[in-house]
Amino acid sequence: MSILRRKLYRLIFEADTPQGKAFDVALLVLIVLSVAVVSLESVVSLRREFTALFYRLEWTFTILFTIEYFLRIYSTPRPLKYVFSFFGLVDLMAILPTYLSLFILGSQYLLVVRVLRLLRVARIFKLTQFINEGQVLSRALRASATKIAVFLGTVLLLVVIIGSLMYLIEGRESGYSSIPKSIYWTIVTLTTVGYGDIAPQTALGQFVASIVMIMGYGIIAVPTGIVTVEMSRSERQGMAASRVCPNCHTEGHLAEANFCYNCGYSFEPKV
Amino acid sequence: MSILRRKLYRLIFEADTPQGKAFDVALLVLIVLSVAVVSLESVVSLRREFTALFYRLEWTFTILFTIEYFLRIYSTPRPLKYVFSFFGLVDLMAILPTYLSLFILGSQYLLVVRVLRLLRVARIFKLTQFINEGQVLSRALRASATKIAVFLGTVLLLVVIIGSLMYLIEGRESGYSSIPKSIYWTIVTLTTVGYGDIAPQTALGQFVASIVMIMGYGIIAVPTGIVTVEMSRSERQGMAASRVCPNCHTEGHLAEANFCYNCGYSFEPKV
């Protein structure tokens, strides 16, 4: 019994065996397919034509995910800890909406929740080599959190003041009907998205908008600068940390170096 | 009396005591709420429904800010200097519009001025750790001021010439009704905002627009490059500043330095 559980655990939770990897790939395919079905089901014309097919597919996915969920509970050494962990809750949320839809009729909102199944993909990727790269990216973002906060604060301040100004200038017409709407327009403009659903009509409004756009040049450069500097720093540290000369303590030696580039000390112990 | 004033001063102007911090947080919440109210009041449907509520909230904020304003004048050692300082004027502007609205009817424009209360947030953040990061950012921007000026000059030159060209090509129709409007379109395009309220209709116009957009690729890269280089320089200097000569206490030594650049002191212990 215990051996079966341990085997199941390795199969389901780990990816260090060929079977474990195959299980992960199958699960990945299933998740992506099920989200695709949820997504296509929302297209009115498809929903009308393939009602029965979508229904059957949905229940197939749900039953498979339910079996997987109970196997996870069964095989894990501490079931309660798993159930209330982040991924345990995500796994539950992946199956619950379909069962609930049996009792609550017309629960369109509930069914959309099923796209959150996509979060389960995050667990699968955790098990691969991707995690290292992801860490470099997220470390770079975290390291510059304060800079980003200052930047966002400044942007929010600018956006509220410019938004209010445009509300005054454009005189409540041509879309600038309230301050929140004008703030929305300012964000659309500063981020260079520019829908055009709201656009200045008066000469003064267009002049202020031009200044806002040119300011946007500089503003969009700041997060790029922050991220680039952080990434190049974290890359440099990764390189430098890898090798230190035991004689002169210089850093940054190439992986293939046999001698210290600074003092000529031999890295190989026996020579 | 003097002790009360000093205590008030520490409470209101400084943030080094728990009470001072609590005061700042309360003020911050109050400012954000009051700006939110001003902003929501501009939505016609909400203004109609909640007239009385907005009125009462607005006067509550104004009276609280008025009390705070007079406490600041009372507790500061040099009241006049405070009143005419930048933040003193911002504080006054935060309360004046509401009082004036009693005398000047329908003064919508005046009331929007109250969003400038948000500037008061800047003072609160001055007291926190954020200031350092803000300085790094603003130093980076200031250090590249000349480069940015040259860049902006070139952009303005381009924008006027391209705008005039498009005015000629598009023949006063499809939105390019005047040179200023065509310049506005060029800015919208070069900054990659692209509202689409004005868009070229003729084949030649679309061809020129395509060239402008591809030029925009290169142009948007320049401010990003400037800011990134400046930020990485100021970061490098920050790092270098951490190394101090034990002999003459100068800062800013390179990581690979063996001798102090100022006094020639050898950093290596045994030599």
Add this chain to the structure above:
Amino acid sequence: MSILRRKLYRLIFEADTPQGKAFDVALLVLIVLSVAVVSLESVVSLRREFTALFYRLEWTFTILFTIEYFLRIYSTPRPLKYVFSFFGLVDLMAILPTYLSLFILGSQYLLVVRVLRLLRVARIFKLTQFINEGQVLSRALRASATKIAVFLGTVLLLVVIIGSLMYLIEGRESGYSSIPKSIYWTIVTLTTVGYGDIAPQTALGQFVASIVMIMGYGIIAVPTGIVTVEMSRSERQGMAASRVCPNCHTEGHLAEANFCYNCGYSFEPKV
């Protein structure tokens, strides 16, 4: 006979002789012209007016490309290998649609395939100095492939979840008629393209859109950071590669190296 073939081979496949270069330039002009003709032919008004001209031009290009194709087969030492190589197939595709259009009437789709002739330009540029720069660019992109994959994965996850959320919020109206459409809108917004064919109408939708746009700030910074760091690394390595150890001929020494990292040879002449 064999000499003719070898001469032809040098003329057509290589660019180290003046005649070879002239041949390449002529071919380049021909390709660009033929694609321009295909492209202009798609304009209804031009197709009506210049039917005969387009017809004659098209057959001129096709016959010239056919002659070239058979000369390539004739002159190459291994004709079969050429025919089934990537460029061999591209060359065939450049002439086939015109001949097929004789048999299949109204084959508009087929004729558009002829723009793929542009791919033949890639071969010509292979022969010039441009190849080196292209390699630096593509190496930079390849080196950061894992980072880019993680980034794209995160973006796709975000885009599906935000798209579904907007589908719920905007309530199937104003363009958000299905989850795939909402995902399309999210991509349009996150990449700061912002067509405006679909734009949020409800207050909540505009609020969520604002958050998405500000997130877009950070997200667009990531690929820029990745590419910049990779390019500056590959440039640095290019620089380092220029320094060669006079003793063991290894490359890639740091600019500040005093000793060869491979054989320990001292770079300083007098020591």
Add this chain to the structure above:
Amino acid sequence: MSILRRKLYRLIFEADTPQGKAFDVALLVLIVLSVAVVSLESVVSLRREFTALFYRLEWTFTILFTIEYFLRIYSTPRPLKYVFSFFGLVDLMAILPTYLSLFILGSQYLLVVRVLRLLRVARIFKLTQFINEGQVLSRALRASATKIAVFLGTVLLLVVIIGSLMYLIEGRESGYSSIPKSIYWTIVTLTTVGYGDIAPQTALGQFVASIVMIMGYGIIAVPTGIVTVEMSRSERQGMAASRVCPNCHTEGHLAEANFCYNCGYSFEPKV
């Protein structure tokens, strides 16, 4: 006579005297004002109301620029060389359209040429400190010319192929009426401008557009990376070139260094 000419030359062509600077500033103001007048004259409503004013202003500017033009010819040692130099022709173009408009009636096109007066500003800035920063920027752009050419070539190739593909997919409706138009749309999308005057309507078209937009992420990162790397290289070289130790030939010494950070050599001659 010769002294007057030399004095005039220093006044008009140089900026090393207070009078020369004052002349430049006055000219700068005049140029900006005259271009503003040309620009405002194109606004129909203003042209109707202020016909007489615009007429008088225009002739004032033209006569002033004419006097300046002849003074330049008179004072320069080699008049012919000046007349046919780039700036000589720009100066002529600044006055010619107004005179020609006396003979050619309704010459709207001709009058727009006057905005090229703005090019004269470039000469004035040549005389200031801005030139150095401008050189750093332009050197950075020139140094990466080959990389930029490869990048542009790839973009053009992509744009033609994607444009043709979209022309096939969207089936000649919803704006994709010809291949050139579809190419225009692809450029609008890849550069993240996104007017929305043409937007995909079919599901397949929106899918391909989504891929194009996500490709745009990576593509927009390339010029930014190129410019950033070039700018940081040219900055580094500027720094490194400034000081070399005469003893050990290390570079990159701080401006305030008294001793070499590598060998401890004293930079001051007398100590």
